[in-house]
Amino acid sequence: MIEVKNLTKCYGKHLAVDNLSFTVQEGQIYGFLGPNGAGKSTTMNIMTGYLGATKGEVLINGHDILKEPEEAKSCIGYLPEQPPLYMEMTVLEYLTFAAELKKIPKAERESQILRVMRLTKLDPVKERLIHNLSKGYKQRVGLAQAILGFPEIIILDEPTVGLDPKQIIEIRELIRTLAKKHTVILSSHILAEIREVCDHIMIIAGGHLVASDTPENLENLMSGTGHVALETKASKEQMEVVLKSVPEISSVKYEETDEHTTLAYIESKDGTDLREKLFYTFADARIPLLTLRLNKSSLEDIFLELTQGGKKQKEAEKKLAGKEEQK
Numbered sequence: 001m002i003e004v005k006n007l008t009k010c011y012g013k014h015l016a017v018d019n020l021s022f023t024v025q026e027g028q029i030y031g032f033l034g035p036n037g038a039g040k041s042t043t044m045n046i047m048t049g050y051l052g053a054t055k056g057e058v059l060i061n062g063h064d065i066l067k068e069p070e071e072a073k074s075c076i077g078y079l080p081e082q083p084p085l086y087m088e089m090t091v092l093e094y095l096t097f098a099a100e101l102k103k104i105p106k107a108e109r110e111s112q113i114l115r116v117m118r119l120t121k122l123d124p125v126k127e128r129l130i131h132n133l134s135k136g137y138k139q140r141v142g143l144a145q146a147i148l149g150f151p152e153i154i155i156l157d158e159p160t161v162g163l164d165p166k167q168i169i170e171i172r173e174l175i176r177t178l179a180k181k182h183t184v185i186l187s188s189h190i191l192a193e194i195r196e197v198c199d200h201i202m203i204i205a206g207g208h209l210v211a212s213d214t215p216e217n218l219e220n221l222m223s224g225t226g227h228v229a230l231e232t233k234a235s236k237e238q239m240e241v242v243l244k245s246v247p248e249i250s251s252v253k254y255e256e257t258d259e260h261t262t263l264a265y266i267e268s269k270d271g272t273d274l275r276e277k278l279f280y281t282f283a284d285a286r287i288p289l290l291t292l293r294l295n296k297s298s299l300e301d302i303f304l305e306l307t308q309g310g311k312k313q314k315e316a317e318k319k320l321a322g323k324e325e326q327k
């Protein structure tokens with residue numbers, strides 16, 4: 001289990017991570033999602049002890065990453081954004097070196113390296129210099145060193161960046177295989193990537209955690225971002241009169257169509273589904289409905305809204321802070 005408490009990191013005057021708190025439970029795949037510069041790498045570097053925090057603490061299975069670095073680090077395998085590869089070593093030499101650094105007992109080294117190479121499909125290139133490998137293979141070498149020692153927690157910073165589609169699929173499969181026995185945390189700025197493999201998504205923007213939930217719950221989280229689409233043969237002015245009588249509405253956008261109908265996109269104040277209410281209101285006004293549909297926000301919409309620093313981001317941060325306080 002990882003506990004991150006009130007983590008803050010300043011680079012000079014620049015606040016890269018701002019009071020971040022979250023918990024990572026065992027046995028799941030966590031996705032750290034955020035636009036470029038959101039603070040993902042900084043947070044991962046602090047969690048793995050590569051970088052000191054300005055404030056806050058990180059506990060790995062109860063061990064403080066700063067005060068008990070050996071105990072804490074022994075639980076983690078890390079693939080940083082730029083894997084620390086030695087280009088003049090062969091794959092086998094490098095993994096042997098990494099196994100020594102990780103203090104894997106001598107008797108287990110060879111068998112572990114073989115297992116890891118099989119998992120990451122590095123067998124065919126084990127005698128080649130890392131320098132001469134393709135980007136995809138270099139990434140696999142980085143992954144292999146992260147997996148060596150089979151630590152409980154595996155942290156991967158943008159593991160598929162720069163890879164071709166086939167390599168991306170292979171790495172995803174590998175992550176799923178690893179997740180059967182390990183807790184995996186990976187970062188990406190690509191939503192599809194995170195949605196594809198993660199059980200839990202943490203959205204980070206401007207150094208803040210703005211949402212943390214399962215993909216399904218996230219889709220419901222910002223229920224207020226859904227809207228009702230409604231279409232009638234009435235004019236915009238007639239529809240305005242009817243809709244003014246519904247106090248739960250927060251905003252309406254109108255669109256007049258070529259078929260001489262009017263479309264209204266209606267948002268409610270507290271995110272409730274207004275379809276029934278609107279059905280009866282228009283029936284009372286004797287205006288037949290041609291369309292009445294609830295358009296739920298997609299994860300893409302939510303991600304964009306939550307990471308653009310607007311009102312919705314602030315609301316989500318507040319909601320999340322409230323949830324954390326209740327725990």
Ligand SMILES: Nc1ncnc2c1ncn2[C@@H]1O[C@H](COP(=O)(O)OP(=O)(O)OP(=O)(O)O)[C@@H](O)[C@H]1O
Binds near residue numbers: 041
């Ligand atoms: N060593 C540094 N010195 C100064 N500023 C830094 C340093 N490292 C990162 N930053 C800044 O801190 C912010 C967070 O950077 P970070 O690399 O953690 O973001 P990220 O979410 O991982 O983005 P990316 O996906 O682009 O790597 C950015 O504004 C970045 O420019």
